[in-house]
Amino acid sequence: MAGSTVNEDYLAKRQLKRGTAGWLLLAGLGVSYVISGDFAGWNFGIAEAGWGGFAIAAVLMAIMYFTLVLALAEMSAAIPAAGGGYSFARQAMGPAGGYLTGLAVLIEYALAPAAIVIFIGAAVEELLGFNGPIVYAVFYALFIGIHLAGVGEALKVMMVISDLAVFAILATAVALIGDFDVANLFDIEPTDALGASTFLPLGFYGIWAALPFGMWLFLAVEGVPLAAEEAKNPARDVPKGIIGAMIFLLGTAVLVVVLLAGAAGAKAIGDSGVPLVTALKDTDSQTLATVVNVLGLAGLIASFFSIIYGYSRLVFALSRAGYLPKFMSLTSRRKAPTWALVVPGVLGFIVSLSGAGDLILGMAVVGATLSYALMALSHILLRVKQPALARPYRTPGGMVTSGIALVLSLIALTGVYAFDPRAFGYTIVLFVLGAAYFFVFSRHHLVAQTAEEEFALLAQAESDLDEYESGG
Numbered sequence: 371m372a373g374s375t376v377n378e379d380y381l382a383k384r385q386l387k388r389g390t391a392g393w394l395l396l397a398g399l400g401v402s403y404v405i406s407g408d409f410a411g412w413n414f415g416i417a418e419a420g421w422g423g424f425a426i427a428a429v430l431m432a433i434m435y436f437t438l439v440l441a442l443a444e445m446s447a448a449i450p451a452a453g454g455g456y457s458f459a460r461q462a463m464g465p466a467g468g469y470l471t472g473l474a475v476l477i478e479y480a481l482a483p484a485a486i487v488i489f490i491g492a493a494v495e496e497l498l499g500f501n502g503p504i505v506y507a508v509f510y511a512l513f514i515g516i517h518l519a520g521v522g523e524a525l526k527v528m529m530v531i532s533d534l535a536v537f538a539i540l541a542t543a544v545a546l547i548g549d550f551d552v553a554n555l556f557d558i559e560p561t562d563a564l565g566a567s568t569f570l571p572l573g574f575y576g577i578w579a580a581l582p583f584g585m586w587l588f589l590a591v592e593g594v595p596l597a598a599e600e601a602k603n604p605a606r607d608v609p610k611g612i613i614g615a616m617i618f619l620l621g622t623a624v625l626v627v628v629l630l631a632g633a634a635g636a637k638a639i640g641d642s643g644v645p646l647v648t649a650l651k652d653t654d655s656q657t658l659a660t661v662v663n664v665l666g667l668a669g670l671i672a673s674f675f676s677i678i679y680g681y682s683r684l685v686f687a688l689s690r691a692g693y694l695p696k697f698m699s700l701t702s703r704r705k706a707p708t709w710a711l712v713v714p715g716v717l718g719f720i721v722s723l724s725g726a727g728d729l730i731l732g733m734a735v736v737g738a739t740l741s742y743a744l745m746a747l748s749h750i751l752l753r754v755k756q757p758a759l760a761r762p763y764r765t766p767g768g769m770v771t772s773g774i775a776l777v778l779s780l781i782a783l784t785g786v787y788a789f790d791p792r793a794f795g796y797t798i799v800l801f802v803l804g805a806a807y808f809f810v811f812s813r814h815h816l817v818a819q820t821a822e823e824e825f826a827l828l829a830q831a832e833s834d835l836d837e838y839e840s841g842g
Contacts, residue, residue, distance in 0.1 A: 392602050393610035395525050396594055399676055400615025402532040403590035406486060406673035408539055408626050409646060409666045411731070415583025416640030418789065419576030421555040421631050422569035424584065426577050427785075428627055431584035432620060434778035438592060438742055439616045440765045441749035441772040443609035446595035447763040448752075450604030453687030454595035455745040460691075462748035462755065465816055466808070471744040472688050473804040475592075477737030477797060479681035481730050482590065483510075484718040486674045488727035492643075493667045506722045513675045514715045517682065518706050528679070531672040536622070538665035541658060542646050543625040549633040549653040557635045581785030582735045587623040589738060590673070591615055592745070593680040596687075605762035678715065685710035692816040693808065732793030733800070736786050740801065742779035746772045 415424040442455070451457035453468075455475050460468025487506045495501035516527055560566040563573030570576065594612035601607040626646070631639045634649040642648035644666060650659035686707035689699035698709040721730060749772035752759060765771050787794040 393607040393614065395529065396597055396601060396607055396611025397614035397618070398529045398532055399525060399597060399679070400591045400594045400612055401536070401618055402528050402672045402676035403593050403680065404588055404615075404619055404673065405532055405535045405539075405622075406489070406670045407586040407589055408622050409535070409669045410489065410644060411586040412583050412623075412627070413630070413639050413642060413645040415580035415586075416558075416631065416636050418572065418583065419580035420558045420569070420571035421636040421640075422567075423572060423576040424580045425627065427580035428584035428587060428623065430778060431581060431588065431782065432623065434742070434775055434782060435585075435588040435591060436616055436620070437767075437771045437775040438746060438779070439612050440767070441746055441775060442592060442595055443612055443763050444761055444765040445745075445749055445752065446598055446608040446612070447605040448759050448761045450595075450598040450601070450608065451687065453684060453691075454593065454598070455741055455748070456684065456687060458595075458752070459744055459748040462751040463744075465813060467744070467748070468691075469688070469693050469808045469812070470805060471741055471748070472684060472693065473801060473808075474737045474741035474744060475684055476681065476688070477800060477804075478590070478734045478741060479593065479677055479684060480714045480718055481721065481734040481737065483674050483677050483681070483715075484721040485727045485730040485734060486670055486677070487718070487722050488725060488730070490667065490670045490674060492727075493663075493670060497664065497667065503723055506719055509671075509674065510715050510719050513671075513678055514711050516675075517679060517711050518702065518708060519704065525679075528672060528675050531668050531675060534665050535669035535672050538646070538662045538669065539622050539625060542650060542662055543629050545655045545658055546629045546633040546649055546653060550629060551632060554632050554635045555628075558637050558640070575788070578785050579788040581782045582732065582789050585735055585738065585782060586731075587627070588616070588619055589735065590677055590680065591619060592738075592742070593677070596680050596683040599683075609763040678711065681714050682707050682710040685714055690817065693812050696815075696817075729790070729793055729796075732786060732790045733797040736783065736794055736797035737801070739779050739783035739786065743776055743783070746776035746779060750776070 412428075415427060418424070419427060442458075445458040446454070449457050449461055453460070453472060456468050456472030459471035463471075487509055490509055491501040491505045494505050556568050556571075558571040560568060560571040561573065563575060565574040566572065591612065594615060595608055597611075598604045598608050601611075630645050630649040634652040638648055638652060639645045644663065646666065647659045647663045650656070650662060685694060686699045686701075688694045689696055689710060698713060699707060700709060702708050724730070749765065750769045753769050753772075
C-alpha cells in the first residue's frame with residue numbers, strides 16, 4: 371500500500387529530534403533571528419525619513435509584526451509542523467498556496483544569511499584586518515557544522531551568543547541615558563519634499579521609503595514556528611516563545627531607536643555603519659565602544675547562526691512534502707537535516723561572493739513581506755474554512771488582528787520598491803521562477819495531496835518509531 375510505503379520507508383528517515391526546546395529556548399531563538407538588526411541597518415531609515423519619519427515607519431512595522439506574531443501563535447499551536455508558515459498556508463490554501471508561501475519564506479531565509487555573512491566579513495576586517503571569501507566560507511562551514519551536531523547543542527550555543535549581543539545593547543542604553551537630549555532627534559534640516567517639517571524633514575515619501583528599515587528591527591522573528599516539531603510541548607511552547615520574543619524585541623527596538631539618536635544626533639546615526647559604536651564614541655564612552663564593536667559581531671553571528679537553523683527546517687519540510695528534491699529532507703543519526711543545511715549554505719555562500727549585502731538584504735525583505743501577506747491570509751482562511759480546528763491558543767481580535775497584518779505587509783512590500791526598485795524586481799523574478807518549478811514539476815511529485823494527509827502519515831511514522839525504540 372502506497373501510504374504504508376511512505377510511512378515506513380520515507381518518513382521514518384525524515385524525523386527531527388523531538389522535545390529539545392522549551393518556550394524559553396524558543397523565545398531565545400526568536401531574539402537570535404533578529405538581534406543583528408538592532409546593531410546596524412535599521413538606522414539608514416533615519417537617513418531616508420529623518421527621526422520622526424522613521425519613528426512612524428518603525429511603529430507601523432512593529433504593529434505589523436506584533437499582529438502577525440499573534441496570528442502565527444494560534445496557527446503554530448493548531449498545526450505544529452516544521453514548515454511554519456508554509457504548513458499553515460498549505461492547510462488553508464492547498465498545495466499551491468502552501469508552496470508559494472514556503473517559497474517566499476525560503477527567499478528570505480536563504481538570502482538573509484548571505485547578506486549577514488558579508489556584514490560579518492566587514493566586522494572581521496575592522497577587528498582583524500582581513501576579509502573575503504575565506505571568511506565567508508569559514509563562518510558557513512563552522513556554523514553548519516554545529517547544526518549538524520544536533521539541535522539541542524546548536525540552540526544552546528545560539529543562546530550564549532545572543533546573550534552577549536543583548537548585553538551589548540543594554541550596556542549601551544545605560545551609558546547613553548545621561549546624554550539624551552530631545553533636540554538631537556530633530557537635527558536634520560527639512561527639505562522641500564511634500565509634507566516636510568522639523569519632525570518629518572524628508573516629508574511623507576520618507577516614511578514610505580523607511581518602512582523596510584523599520585522591518586530590520588524585527589525581521590525573521592516569524593521563524594520561531596519552524597522549531598515546532600522539536601518543541602517539548604508545541605501547543606504551549608511555540609505561542610509563548612514567539613510572543614515572548616516579540617515583546618523583548620519591542621523593548622530593544624525602543625532603546626536603540628530613541629537613545630542612539632537622542633544622544634549622538636539623528637544625522638550622525640542615520641549615516642553610521644555601526645550606530646551603537648558611533649553613539650558611544652560621540653558621547654566619549656570609548657572603552658565601551660570598543661567592547662560593543664566586538665559584541666556587535668556576536669549579534670551578527672547570532673542572526674546568521676539562527677537563520678541557518680530556520681532555512682534548514684523550512685527546506686526539510688518542503689522536501690519531505692515533495693515540493694523540493696526529496697533527498698534534502700533526509701536526517702542523520704543525530705536527527706539533523708543534513709542536506710537541508712548544506713545545500714542552501716553552499717548556494718548562500720555563492721551569492722555572498724557578490725559582496726552586495728544591501729541588495730541581498732533588500733531582496734530578503736521582499737520575500738519576507740510576500741510571506742507575511744500569505745501567512746496573514748492563511749489565518750483568516752483557516753478561521754473561515756475550519757472554525758472547528760482545535761486551537762489551544764486563540765489570537766486576540768481574531769481575523770481583525772490578522773487583517774491588520776495583511777494590509778500592513780502589502781504596504782511594506784511597496785515600501786521596498788520605494789527604496790530599491792532593483793531588489794523588488796529581482797525578487798519578483800526569482801519568485802516567478804520558483805513558482806514555475808512547482809507548476810511544471812514538483813506538484814506532480816507531492817508525498818501527500820493535503821496537509822492533513824501528510825500530518826497523519828507523519829504522526830503514524832512517529833508512532834511506529836516510538837514503538838521500535840521502546841522495543842515494542
